[in-house]
Ligand SMILES: Nc1ncnc2c1ncn2[C@@H]1O[C@H](COP(=O)(O)OP(=O)(O)OP(=O)(O)O)[C@@H](O)[C@H]1O
């Protein structure tokens with residue numbers, strides 16, 4: 001059976017993040033990728049050089065066209081840019097019968113460019129988080145969404161539980177930004193009472209452009225192909241670890257990760273590197 005996933009995200013001309021990272025990741029994991037583009041960015045490993053959002057109507061039309069013709073098993077959101085686009089996305093998802101939704105609340109690119117307008121964080125909380133099977137913020141995004149400061153694992157758990165209270169069925173706070181920590185550890189909680197830490201060694205590299213997009217796309221692909229949370233989260237952690245560890249050395253700035261590394265290393269059978277703590 002062919003599983004179909006959808007990404008609703010911005011285009012990264014540099015190919016390491018956004019819709020390009022998502023579709024490459026879906027393909028690597030054997031899931032047919034469809035998409036709704038929200039914005040075009042002119043971007044390379046050195047930064048974001050321009051952002052052109054699409055009309056919300058164009059986002060709705062893309063989503064409706066796909067939903068009218070395909071059985072989509074899981075949908076992820078990435079860069080949504082404005083509250084108008086967020087509202088359009090939420091309406092289309094409702095119309096489509098609320099498919100399994102992975103919300104990656106993309107806000108600011110590494111170089112500081114705003115991929116979500118400041119005032120749109122509220123729309124994310126009101127319109128999309130309540131529809132989410134899982135929400136996957138990094139530390140600054142979790143702080144912004146929950147109005148808390150995160151300095152420790154306990155702070156990560158508190159923020160994750162706040163996201164559950166906002167209506168998400170599960171939350172993963174990604175620890176990539178805690179560069180003072182020796183390991184890269186992500187905290188998972190869900191509404192069924194599970195709490196886990198997925199952790200790996202922290203690879204010393206500057207090539208981490210698109211790690212968040214790639215992680216959430218892998219999570220989406222595993223969910224689309226029938227895995228349950230939290231097993232899908234463990235798979236996504238393995239995928240991103242392989243992609244970071246087997247870097248490509250492209251570009252002069254923060255280079256992309258290697259989307260084909262996981263497959264090449266033998267997929268889920270490549271057990272090394274990850275620890276799961278409950
Ligand atoms: N240097 C690293 N070594 C190993 N794993 C990492 C490293 N940096 C990030 N990760 C992992 O990559 C995934 C994405 O995490 P991160 O917190 O970097 O997301 P993000 O901030 O959304 O991405 P980006 O910084 O590219 O915007 C998480 O599973 C995180 O633990």
Ligand SMILES: Cc1ncc(COP(=O)(O)O)c(N)n1
Pocket residue numbers: 009010011012017018019041043078079106108109110115208209210211212213214
């Ligand atoms: C179009 C687009 N979407 C998202 C990100 C952030 O990417 P990430 O947080 O995965 O590095 C990006 N740089 N560009």
